[in-house]
Amino acid sequence: MTRTEPTLFGLVDRFENRKTDTVTFKGKMGLPIHRWYRLTPSFSPMLALDIAEHFELGGSDYVLDPFSGVGTVPLCLKYKGIPSCSIELNPYLHFVSAVKTKTFTDLCTLSRCFDSFIQLISEEAKGLTDEKRATDYLAAHAAFIPPIHKPERWWSRPNLAQLVAIRRTMLGLEDTGGHIDLLRLGILSILVPVSNAKHNHVSLTFAHEPLAAVDIVGLLRQKLDELIDDLDCMRDRPCSDVTVYAGNSKAVDRVLPRSPKVSAVITSPPYPNRFSYARETRPHLFFFEFIENAKSVGCLETEAIGGTWGKATSVLMHGVEPVNDIVGGLLAPFTANVNGNGQLMANYVMKYFNNIFEHAEGISKVCRKHAKLAYVIGNSKFYDHPLPSDEILASIFEYFGFSLDGISKMRRRQSKSGLYEAVVFMSR
Numbered sequence: 001m002t003r004t005e006p007t008l009f010g011l012v013d014r015f016e017n018r019k020t021d022t023v024t025f026k027g028k029m030g031l032p033i034h035r036w037y038r039l040t041p042s043f044s045p046m047l048a049l050d051i052a053e054h055f056e057l058g059g060s061d062y063v064l065d066p067f068s069g070v071g072t073v074p075l076c077l078k079y080k081g082i083p084s085c086s087i088e089l090n091p092y093l094h095f096v097s098a099v100k101t102k103t104f105t106d107l108c109t110l111s112r113c114f115d116s117f118i119q120l121i122s123e124e125a126k127g128l129t130d131e132k133r134a135t136d137y138l139a140a141h142a143a144f145i146p147p148i149h150k151p152e153r154w155w156s157r158p159n160l161a162q163l164v165a166i167r168r169t170m171l172g173l174e175d176t177g178g179h180i181d182l183l184r185l186g187i188l189s190i191l192v193p194v195s196n197a198k199h200n201h202v203s204l205t206f207a208h209e210p211l212a213a214v215d216i217v218g219l220l221r222q223k224l225d226e227l228i229d230d231l232d233c234m235r236d237r238p239c240s241d242v243t244v245y246a247g248n249s250k251a252v253d254r255v256l257p258r259s260p261k262v263s264a265v266i267t268s269p270p271y272p273n274r275f276s277y278a279r280e281t282r283p284h285l286f287f288f289e290f291i292e293n294a295k296s297v298g299c300l301e302t303e304a305i306g307g308t309w310g311k312a313t314s315v316l317m318h319g320v321e322p323v324n325d326i327v328g329g330l331l332a333p334f335t336a337n338v339n340g341n342g343q344l345m346a347n348y349v350m351k352y353f354n355n356i357f358e359h360a361e362g363i364s365k366v367c368r369k370h371a372k373l374a375y376v377i378g379n380s381k382f383y384d385h386p387l388p389s390d391e392i393l394a395s396i397f398e399y400f401g402f403s404l405d406g407i408s409k410m411r412r413r414q415s416k417s418g419l420y421e422a423v424v425f426m427s428r
Protein backbone atom coordinates (compact mmCIF):
# COMPACT_ATOMS: atom_id res chain seq x y z
CA MET A 1 0.00 0.00 0.00
CA THR A 2 1.24 3.48 -0.74
CA ARG A 3 -0.21 6.24 1.37
CA THR A 4 -1.19 8.35 -1.64
CA GLU A 5 -3.41 5.74 -3.26
CA PRO A 6 -6.40 7.65 -4.65
CA THR A 7 -8.80 5.02 -3.34
CA LEU A 8 -7.54 5.15 0.21
CA PHE A 9 -10.45 7.07 1.68
CA GLY A 10 -14.12 7.14 0.87
CA LEU A 11 -14.64 3.67 -0.56
CA VAL A 12 -17.20 2.72 2.01
CA ASP A 13 -19.28 5.88 2.30
CA ARG A 14 -21.75 4.51 4.78
CA PHE A 15 -19.05 4.62 7.41
CA GLU A 16 -17.94 8.20 6.81
CA ASN A 17 -19.02 11.11 9.04
CA ARG A 18 -21.22 9.12 11.35
CA LYS A 19 -23.22 10.53 14.25
CA THR A 20 -21.60 10.12 17.67
CA ASP A 21 -24.10 7.53 18.96
CA THR A 22 -23.43 5.32 15.94
CA VAL A 23 -19.71 5.22 16.80
CA THR A 24 -19.21 5.54 20.56
CA PHE A 25 -20.46 3.98 23.83
CA LYS A 26 -23.31 6.53 23.82
CA GLY A 27 -25.14 4.33 21.31
CA LYS A 28 -25.46 1.50 23.83
CA MET A 29 -26.77 3.31 26.86
CA GLY A 30 -30.46 2.81 25.90
CA LEU A 31 -30.13 -0.75 24.58
CA PRO A 32 -30.96 -3.92 26.55
CA ILE A 33 -27.93 -5.76 27.98
CA HIS A 34 -25.52 -3.39 26.19
CA ARG A 35 -26.34 -0.78 28.82
CA TRP A 36 -25.35 -2.91 31.79
CA TYR A 37 -21.87 -1.51 32.16
CA ARG A 38 -20.36 1.67 30.81
CA LEU A 39 -16.89 1.44 29.28
CA THR A 40 -16.21 4.84 27.73
CA PRO A 41 -13.82 3.62 25.01
CA SER A 42 -16.22 0.89 23.85
CA PHE A 43 -17.99 1.30 20.54
CA SER A 44 -21.60 1.53 19.46
CA PRO A 45 -23.66 -1.61 18.69
CA MET A 46 -24.83 0.24 15.57
CA LEU A 47 -21.29 0.24 14.28
CA ALA A 48 -20.80 -3.49 14.90
CA LEU A 49 -24.13 -4.28 13.21
CA ASP A 50 -23.45 -2.02 10.22
CA ILE A 51 -20.09 -3.70 9.67
CA ALA A 52 -21.69 -7.18 9.95
CA GLU A 53 -24.27 -6.15 7.35
CA HIS A 54 -21.65 -4.59 5.09
CA PHE A 55 -19.72 -7.89 5.20
CA GLU A 56 -23.01 -9.76 4.49
CA LEU A 57 -22.36 -12.12 7.41
CA GLY A 58 -24.72 -15.01 8.21
CA GLY A 59 -25.08 -18.26 10.14
CA SER A 60 -22.23 -20.00 8.31
CA ASP A 61 -19.70 -17.36 9.30
CA TYR A 62 -17.47 -17.35 12.35
CA VAL A 63 -16.53 -13.91 13.60
CA LEU A 64 -13.72 -12.99 15.97
CA ASP A 65 -13.33 -9.88 18.11
CA PRO A 66 -9.82 -10.17 19.54
CA PHE A 67 -10.31 -7.10 21.80
CA SER A 68 -13.64 -7.88 23.40
CA GLY A 69 -13.91 -5.04 25.95
CA VAL A 70 -17.48 -5.25 27.27
CA GLY A 71 -18.50 -7.69 24.53
CA THR A 72 -20.29 -5.34 22.12
CA VAL A 73 -19.46 -7.36 18.99
CA PRO A 74 -20.30 -10.89 20.25
CA LEU A 75 -23.47 -9.62 21.95
CA CYS A 76 -24.69 -7.96 18.73
CA LEU A 77 -23.88 -11.02 16.64
CA LYS A 78 -25.46 -13.45 19.11
CA TYR A 79 -28.92 -11.99 18.41
CA LYS A 80 -28.26 -11.83 14.66
CA GLY A 81 -27.66 -15.59 14.55
CA ILE A 82 -24.00 -15.16 13.60
CA PRO A 83 -21.62 -17.45 15.56
CA SER A 84 -18.75 -15.55 17.12
CA CYS A 85 -16.02 -15.53 19.70
CA SER A 86 -13.95 -12.87 21.38
CA ILE A 87 -10.76 -12.58 23.40
CA GLU A 88 -10.08 -10.27 26.32
CA LEU A 89 -6.96 -9.85 28.46
CA ASN A 90 -8.38 -7.82 31.35
CA PRO A 91 -10.00 -10.40 33.71
CA TYR A 92 -12.74 -8.03 34.78
CA LEU A 93 -13.69 -7.02 31.21
CA HIS A 94 -13.53 -10.70 30.25
CA PHE A 95 -16.07 -11.37 33.01
CA VAL A 96 -18.37 -8.57 31.73
CA SER A 97 -18.21 -9.90 28.14
CA ALA A 98 -18.83 -13.47 29.26
CA VAL A 99 -21.82 -12.67 31.50
CA LYS A 100 -23.44 -10.31 28.97
CA THR A 101 -23.28 -12.90 26.22
CA LYS A 102 -24.47 -15.84 28.33
CA THR A 103 -28.06 -17.07 27.89
CA PHE A 104 -30.21 -16.98 31.05
CA THR A 105 -33.66 -18.50 30.72
CA ASP A 106 -34.84 -19.26 34.25
CA LEU A 107 -35.77 -15.71 35.13
CA CYS A 108 -38.06 -16.76 38.02
CA THR A 109 -35.21 -18.38 39.92
CA LEU A 110 -33.02 -15.44 39.05
CA SER A 111 -35.57 -13.01 40.39
CA ARG A 112 -35.89 -15.02 43.65
CA CYS A 113 -32.11 -15.11 44.03
CA PHE A 114 -31.95 -11.29 43.62
CA ASP A 115 -34.84 -10.75 46.08
CA SER A 116 -33.29 -12.84 48.79
CA PHE A 117 -29.96 -11.07 48.33
CA ILE A 118 -31.61 -7.66 48.64
CA GLN A 119 -33.34 -8.85 51.80
CA LEU A 120 -30.07 -10.03 53.33
CA ILE A 121 -28.17 -6.92 52.39
CA SER A 122 -30.94 -4.59 53.59
CA GLU A 123 -30.46 -6.11 57.07
CA GLU A 124 -26.70 -6.03 56.94
CA ALA A 125 -26.43 -2.45 55.62
CA LYS A 126 -29.15 -0.97 57.85
CA GLY A 127 -28.14 2.46 59.18
CA LEU A 128 -24.82 2.53 57.33
CA THR A 129 -25.62 5.80 55.54
CA ASP A 130 -24.89 7.33 58.97
CA GLU A 131 -21.24 8.44 59.23
CA LYS A 132 -20.69 7.21 62.81
CA ARG A 133 -22.26 3.79 62.23
CA ALA A 134 -20.35 3.46 58.96
CA THR A 135 -17.07 4.23 60.77
CA ASP A 136 -17.77 1.60 63.43
CA TYR A 137 -18.81 -0.95 60.80
CA LEU A 138 -15.63 -0.39 58.80
CA ALA A 139 -13.51 -0.78 61.94
CA ALA A 140 -15.27 -4.04 62.80
CA HIS A 141 -15.03 -5.49 59.26
CA ALA A 142 -11.74 -4.07 58.02
CA ALA A 143 -10.84 -7.45 56.53
CA PHE A 144 -13.62 -7.01 53.94
CA ILE A 145 -12.53 -3.60 52.63
CA PRO A 146 -11.60 -4.07 48.95
CA PRO A 147 -7.79 -4.30 48.73
CA ILE A 148 -7.51 -1.26 46.40
CA HIS A 149 -4.94 1.47 47.23
CA LYS A 150 -6.56 4.18 49.40
CA PRO A 151 -10.19 2.95 49.30
CA GLU A 152 -11.36 6.05 51.20
CA ARG A 153 -10.28 8.12 48.20
CA TRP A 154 -12.71 6.16 46.04
CA TRP A 155 -15.73 6.05 48.34
CA SER A 156 -17.02 8.17 51.20
CA ARG A 157 -17.19 6.25 54.48
CA PRO A 158 -20.95 5.49 54.41
CA ASN A 159 -20.74 4.32 50.80
CA LEU A 160 -17.66 2.21 51.49
CA ALA A 161 -19.34 0.67 54.55
CA GLN A 162 -22.37 -0.36 52.44
CA LEU A 163 -20.07 -1.87 49.80
CA VAL A 164 -18.21 -3.78 52.51
CA ALA A 165 -21.57 -5.09 53.74
CA ILE A 166 -22.26 -6.28 50.17
CA ARG A 167 -18.88 -8.03 49.94
CA ARG A 168 -19.45 -9.81 53.26
CA THR A 169 -22.94 -10.91 52.28
CA MET A 170 -21.78 -12.20 48.88
CA LEU A 171 -19.30 -14.56 50.54
CA GLY A 172 -22.08 -16.58 52.15
CA LEU A 173 -24.08 -17.13 48.94
CA GLU A 174 -24.42 -20.35 47.03
CA ASP A 175 -24.54 -20.20 43.24
CA THR A 176 -27.56 -21.41 41.30
CA GLY A 177 -27.05 -21.68 37.54
CA GLY A 178 -24.57 -18.81 37.22
CA HIS A 179 -26.96 -16.34 38.86
CA ILE A 180 -24.29 -15.15 41.24
CA ASP A 181 -22.33 -13.88 38.25
CA LEU A 182 -25.25 -11.68 37.22
CA LEU A 183 -25.49 -10.42 40.78
CA ARG A 184 -21.79 -9.64 40.77
CA LEU A 185 -22.16 -7.79 37.47
CA GLY A 186 -25.02 -5.72 38.91
CA ILE A 187 -22.88 -4.81 41.93
CA LEU A 188 -19.81 -4.04 39.83
CA SER A 189 -21.78 -1.75 37.54
CA ILE A 190 -22.68 0.61 40.40
CA LEU A 191 -19.18 0.89 41.91
CA VAL A 192 -18.21 3.96 39.93
CA PRO A 193 -21.60 5.73 40.10
CA VAL A 194 -21.41 5.59 43.95
CA SER A 195 -17.73 6.59 44.05
CA ASN A 196 -15.93 9.91 44.14
CA ALA A 197 -14.75 9.33 40.58
CA LYS A 198 -16.38 11.07 37.66
CA HIS A 199 -17.02 9.91 34.12
CA ASN A 200 -16.86 13.34 32.52
CA HIS A 201 -13.64 12.58 30.69
CA VAL A 202 -12.56 9.48 28.82
CA SER A 203 -10.43 8.54 31.88
CA LEU A 204 -11.81 8.48 35.41
CA THR A 205 -10.93 11.53 37.52
CA PHE A 206 -11.78 12.29 41.14
CA ALA A 207 -14.39 14.97 41.86
CA HIS A 208 -13.36 17.89 44.10
CA GLU A 209 -16.14 17.06 46.57
CA PRO A 210 -16.54 13.41 47.64
CA LEU A 211 -19.97 11.93 46.96
CA ALA A 212 -22.22 12.04 50.02
CA ALA A 213 -23.98 8.93 51.37
CA VAL A 214 -26.12 7.18 48.75
CA ASP A 215 -28.74 4.48 49.34
CA ILE A 216 -26.65 1.79 47.66
CA VAL A 217 -29.12 -1.02 48.37
CA GLY A 218 -31.88 0.98 46.63
CA LEU A 219 -29.63 1.65 43.68
CA LEU A 220 -28.64 -2.00 43.45
CA ARG A 221 -32.30 -3.03 43.53
CA GLN A 222 -32.93 -0.77 40.50
CA LYS A 223 -29.93 -2.21 38.69
CA LEU A 224 -31.00 -5.81 39.32
CA ASP A 225 -34.51 -4.99 38.05
CA GLU A 226 -32.88 -3.60 34.90
CA LEU A 227 -30.95 -6.85 34.38
CA ILE A 228 -34.11 -8.93 34.66
CA ASP A 229 -36.14 -6.60 32.40
CA ASP A 230 -33.45 -6.76 29.72
CA LEU A 231 -33.12 -10.54 29.85
CA ASP A 232 -36.90 -10.81 29.70
CA CYS A 233 -37.07 -8.56 26.65
CA MET A 234 -34.46 -10.69 24.82
CA ARG A 235 -35.57 -14.12 26.07
CA ASP A 236 -37.44 -15.42 23.00
CA ARG A 237 -35.00 -14.14 20.42
CA PRO A 238 -33.16 -16.85 18.53
CA CYS A 239 -29.49 -16.66 19.22
CA SER A 240 -26.22 -18.19 18.13
CA ASP A 241 -23.19 -19.50 20.01
CA VAL A 242 -20.72 -17.15 21.61
CA THR A 243 -17.45 -18.00 23.34
CA VAL A 244 -15.46 -15.38 25.22
CA TYR A 245 -11.86 -16.47 25.74
CA ALA A 246 -9.59 -15.07 28.42
CA GLY A 247 -6.23 -14.52 26.76
CA ASN A 248 -3.73 -12.34 25.02
CA SER A 249 -4.43 -11.28 21.44
CA LYS A 250 -0.76 -10.73 20.77
CA ALA A 251 -0.90 -14.47 19.98
CA VAL A 252 -4.47 -15.10 18.82
CA ASP A 253 -3.55 -18.48 17.35
CA ARG A 254 -2.50 -19.72 20.80
CA VAL A 255 -5.79 -18.68 22.38
CA LEU A 256 -8.26 -20.05 19.82
CA PRO A 257 -8.80 -23.76 19.29
CA ARG A 258 -7.61 -25.05 15.91
CA SER A 259 -10.98 -24.81 14.21
CA PRO A 260 -13.24 -23.40 12.94
CA LYS A 261 -11.39 -20.82 10.96
CA VAL A 262 -12.44 -17.22 11.32
CA SER A 263 -14.31 -15.71 8.35
CA ALA A 264 -14.43 -12.14 9.66
CA VAL A 265 -12.80 -9.97 12.31
CA ILE A 266 -14.72 -7.01 13.70
CA THR A 267 -12.77 -5.25 16.40
CA SER A 268 -11.31 -2.20 17.99
CA PRO A 269 -7.83 -2.57 19.46
CA PRO A 270 -6.66 -0.12 22.13
CA TYR A 271 -5.66 3.11 20.38
CA PRO A 272 -2.07 4.31 20.76
CA ASN A 273 -3.21 7.15 23.04
CA ARG A 274 -1.91 6.04 26.45
CA PHE A 275 -5.36 5.14 27.76
CA SER A 276 -5.02 2.46 30.44
CA TYR A 277 -7.76 -0.18 30.73
CA ALA A 278 -6.18 -1.64 33.88
CA ARG A 279 -6.12 1.78 35.55
CA GLU A 280 -9.75 2.49 34.63
CA THR A 281 -11.00 -0.81 35.97
CA ARG A 282 -9.10 -0.86 39.30
CA PRO A 283 -12.21 -0.61 41.53
CA HIS A 284 -13.75 -3.58 39.71
CA LEU A 285 -10.56 -5.63 39.49
CA PHE A 286 -10.10 -5.40 43.26
CA PHE A 287 -13.71 -5.58 44.42
CA PHE A 288 -14.22 -9.26 43.64
CA GLU A 289 -10.53 -10.09 43.43
CA PHE A 290 -10.24 -10.55 39.71
CA ILE A 291 -6.64 -9.63 40.40
CA GLU A 292 -4.35 -10.38 43.32
CA ASN A 293 -2.47 -7.17 44.02
CA ALA A 294 -1.01 -3.95 42.59
CA LYS A 295 1.90 -5.91 41.13
CA SER A 296 -0.51 -8.03 39.08
CA VAL A 297 -2.19 -4.87 37.78
CA GLY A 298 1.26 -3.71 36.59
CA CYS A 299 1.82 -7.05 34.84
CA LEU A 300 -1.62 -6.87 33.19
CA GLU A 301 -0.82 -3.40 31.90
CA THR A 302 2.55 -4.51 30.55
CA GLU A 303 0.96 -7.43 28.69
CA ALA A 304 -1.78 -5.21 27.22
CA ILE A 305 -1.36 -3.64 23.81
CA GLY A 306 -0.90 0.09 24.36
CA GLY A 307 -0.35 -0.41 28.12
CA THR A 308 1.24 2.62 29.65
CA TRP A 309 0.63 2.80 33.35
CA GLY A 310 3.03 2.01 36.24
CA LYS A 311 5.34 -0.88 35.42
CA ALA A 312 4.47 -0.63 31.71
CA THR A 313 6.12 2.82 31.65
CA SER A 314 9.27 1.60 33.41
CA VAL A 315 9.60 -1.06 30.70
CA LEU A 316 9.58 1.73 28.10
CA MET A 317 12.42 3.58 29.84
CA HIS A 318 14.85 0.83 28.90
CA GLY A 319 14.35 1.61 25.19
CA VAL A 320 12.32 -0.34 22.61
CA GLU A 321 13.75 -1.60 19.33
CA PRO A 322 11.50 -2.39 16.35
CA VAL A 323 10.79 -6.15 16.06
CA ASN A 324 11.92 -5.97 12.44
CA ASP A 325 12.61 -3.62 9.52
CA ILE A 326 8.93 -3.56 8.53
CA VAL A 327 7.84 -1.92 11.79
CA GLY A 328 11.04 0.15 11.97
CA GLY A 329 10.52 1.46 8.43
CA LEU A 330 6.84 2.30 8.95
CA LEU A 331 7.59 4.21 12.14
CA ALA A 332 10.78 5.92 10.98
CA PRO A 333 9.08 9.18 9.83
CA PHE A 334 7.26 9.42 13.15
CA THR A 335 10.13 8.53 15.48
CA ALA A 336 12.44 10.93 13.64
CA ASN A 337 10.03 13.75 14.51
CA VAL A 338 9.32 12.79 18.09
CA ASN A 339 12.65 11.44 19.32
CA GLY A 340 14.04 14.89 20.14
CA ASN A 341 11.15 15.79 22.45
CA GLY A 342 10.18 12.50 23.91
CA GLN A 343 12.14 9.29 23.66
CA LEU A 344 9.60 7.71 25.99
CA MET A 345 6.74 8.47 23.58
CA ALA A 346 8.73 7.11 20.65
CA ASN A 347 9.33 3.93 22.68
CA TYR A 348 5.64 3.72 23.56
CA VAL A 349 4.62 3.89 19.92
CA MET A 350 7.30 1.38 18.93
CA LYS A 351 6.10 -1.12 21.55
CA TYR A 352 2.50 -0.57 20.43
CA PHE A 353 3.22 -1.40 16.78
CA ASN A 354 5.60 -4.26 17.67
CA ASN A 355 2.58 -5.74 19.47
CA ILE A 356 0.24 -5.02 16.53
CA PHE A 357 2.73 -6.86 14.31
CA GLU A 358 2.60 -9.95 16.58
CA HIS A 359 -1.19 -9.65 16.65
CA ALA A 360 -1.49 -9.44 12.83
CA GLU A 361 0.69 -12.53 12.48
CA GLY A 362 -1.66 -14.46 14.80
CA ILE A 363 -4.71 -13.21 12.89
CA SER A 364 -3.20 -14.40 9.61
CA LYS A 365 -2.99 -17.92 11.13
CA VAL A 366 -6.63 -18.14 12.21
CA CYS A 367 -8.37 -16.50 9.23
CA ARG A 368 -9.96 -18.31 6.31
CA LYS A 369 -9.28 -17.44 2.68
CA HIS A 370 -11.38 -14.38 1.70
CA ALA A 371 -11.76 -13.38 5.36
CA LYS A 372 -12.93 -9.81 5.89
CA LEU A 373 -11.47 -7.56 8.55
CA ALA A 374 -12.69 -4.30 10.10
CA TYR A 375 -10.41 -2.57 12.61
CA VAL A 376 -11.78 0.52 14.35
CA ILE A 377 -8.89 2.69 15.42
CA GLY A 378 -8.12 6.32 16.25
CA ASN A 379 -5.05 8.23 15.13
CA SER A 380 -2.92 10.07 17.69
CA LYS A 381 -0.68 13.07 18.07
CA PHE A 382 2.48 13.25 20.12
CA TYR A 383 4.13 16.65 20.57
CA ASP A 384 1.99 17.89 17.67
CA HIS A 385 3.28 15.17 15.37
CA PRO A 386 0.44 13.12 13.87
CA LEU A 387 0.65 9.34 14.04
CA PRO A 388 -1.43 7.75 11.22
CA SER A 389 -2.25 4.61 13.22
CA ASP A 390 -4.89 3.46 10.70
CA GLU A 391 -2.48 3.48 7.77
CA ILE A 392 0.37 1.89 9.71
CA LEU A 393 -1.94 -0.88 10.94
CA ALA A 394 -3.11 -1.51 7.35
CA SER A 395 0.50 -1.72 6.13
CA ILE A 396 1.36 -4.28 8.81
CA PHE A 397 -1.61 -6.45 7.84
CA GLU A 398 -0.63 -6.08 4.20
CA TYR A 399 2.68 -7.73 5.07
CA PHE A 400 0.69 -10.78 6.24
CA GLY A 401 -1.29 -11.07 2.98
CA PHE A 402 -4.33 -8.86 3.65
CA SER A 403 -5.25 -6.13 1.21
CA LEU A 404 -6.63 -2.76 2.15
CA ASP A 405 -10.18 -2.18 0.89
CA GLY A 406 -10.63 1.27 2.35
CA ILE A 407 -10.23 3.48 5.38
CA SER A 408 -13.43 5.28 6.39
CA LYS A 409 -13.02 8.24 8.67
CA MET A 410 -16.06 8.03 10.89
CA ARG A 411 -15.79 10.85 13.36
CA ARG A 412 -13.59 13.69 14.48
CA ARG A 413 -12.46 13.23 18.08
CA GLN A 414 -11.79 16.84 19.09
CA SER A 415 -12.69 19.50 16.61
CA LYS A 416 -9.71 21.06 14.84
CA SER A 417 -7.24 18.71 16.54
CA GLY A 418 -6.84 16.51 13.45
CA LEU A 419 -7.80 13.49 15.57
CA TYR A 420 -10.37 11.08 14.20
CA GLU A 421 -11.66 7.53 14.47
CA ALA A 422 -11.64 5.35 11.39
CA VAL A 423 -12.55 1.85 10.26
CA VAL A 424 -9.81 0.08 8.36
CA PHE A 425 -11.43 -2.45 6.00
CA MET A 426 -9.20 -5.26 4.81
CA SER A 427 -9.61 -8.67 3.22
CA ARG A 428 -7.61 -11.74 2.43
Ligand SMILES: C[S@@+](CC[C@H](N)C(=O)[O-])C[C@H]1O[C@@H](n2cnc3c(N)ncnc32)[C@H](O)[C@@H]1O
Nearest residue numbers: 042043067069070072089248249270277304305
Ligand atom coordinates in the same frame (compact mmCIF):
# COMPACT_ATOMS: atom_id res chain seq x y z
C1 LIG B 1 -10.99 -0.35 22.45
S1 LIG B 1 -11.29 -1.58 23.66
C2 LIG B 1 -12.46 -2.60 22.88
C3 LIG B 1 -13.84 -2.17 23.17
C4 LIG B 1 -14.89 -3.07 22.55
N1 LIG B 1 -14.96 -2.88 21.11
C5 LIG B 1 -16.25 -2.77 23.17
O1 LIG B 1 -17.13 -2.23 22.48
O2 LIG B 1 -16.40 -3.02 24.36
C6 LIG B 1 -9.83 -2.53 23.60
C7 LIG B 1 -9.83 -3.75 24.52
O3 LIG B 1 -8.65 -4.52 24.26
C8 LIG B 1 -8.22 -5.12 25.47
N2 LIG B 1 -6.81 -5.53 25.30
C9 LIG B 1 -5.69 -4.78 25.38
N3 LIG B 1 -4.61 -5.52 25.12
C10 LIG B 1 -5.05 -6.77 24.86
C11 LIG B 1 -4.39 -7.98 24.51
N4 LIG B 1 -3.06 -8.03 24.39
N5 LIG B 1 -5.15 -9.10 24.32
C12 LIG B 1 -6.52 -9.05 24.45
N6 LIG B 1 -7.18 -7.92 24.80
C13 LIG B 1 -6.45 -6.80 24.98
C14 LIG B 1 -8.46 -4.03 26.50
O4 LIG B 1 -8.51 -4.57 27.81
C15 LIG B 1 -9.80 -3.45 26.02
O5 LIG B 1 -10.85 -4.10 26.64
